[in-house]
Amino acid sequence: MVLLLAAGGAVAYRWKTDAAASLVPAATATPPPPSAGVPSAAVSRSPRPVTGKINPDLDNLSLQAICTASGVEDDAWQPKFACDGDQTSRWSSAFEDKQWLRADLRRRWELTTVTVTWERSYAVSYRVETSLDGKAWQKLYATAKGKGGSVTIPANGRVARYVRMFGLKRVNQSGYSLRELEIR
Structure with a gap:
């Protein structure tokens, strides 16, 4: 038997060996806490520094x-x-x-x-x-x-x-x- 859950969904499909599929209620998924590696909207990242080519010979x-x-x-x-x-x-x-x-x-x-x-x-x-x-x-x-x-x-x-x-x-x-x- 295989159990598939759709992310964020409330329905799961259970596959029986006799090839008949039936709908069963799924447990409500709880999002992982922000500390689990999922970036939060409030987290800001430092902008990448703008770089340019250096002109060591001071060419015009x-x-x-x-x-x-x-x-x-x-x-x-x-x-x-x-x-x-x-x-x-x-x-x-x-x-x-x-x-x-x-x-x-x-x-x-x-x-x-x-x-x-x-x-x-x-x-x-x-x-x-x-x-x-x-x-x-x-x-x-x-x-x-x-x-x-x-x-x-x-x-x-x-x-x-x-x-x-x-x-x-x-x-x-x-x-x-x-x-x-x-x-x-």
């Missing part, structure tokens, strides 16, 4: 990035020119305050520094932000007193796939003009 990661922008002044000043390692080329944005340049590093990296190098048309107010997915952004640096030039921002091992400069206020009526977005 933006040289291999895909750079895009919210707008561009002209074809001669495309976003890629701010990620090419050439201080004589540049990206020039549309002539509006809220403009951004974004570098997709193609994988997650542990960052050391981010350097923005401005041309004469710089941002007075801007943020440098990082993201793992290109949607949720975390502030790495912000200022409302930008003076142009070259600004190096410590990243202290922040893990990111995306880095962007988000301009909020221009110094003049031209667009933002960024010679280089260097990411190490």
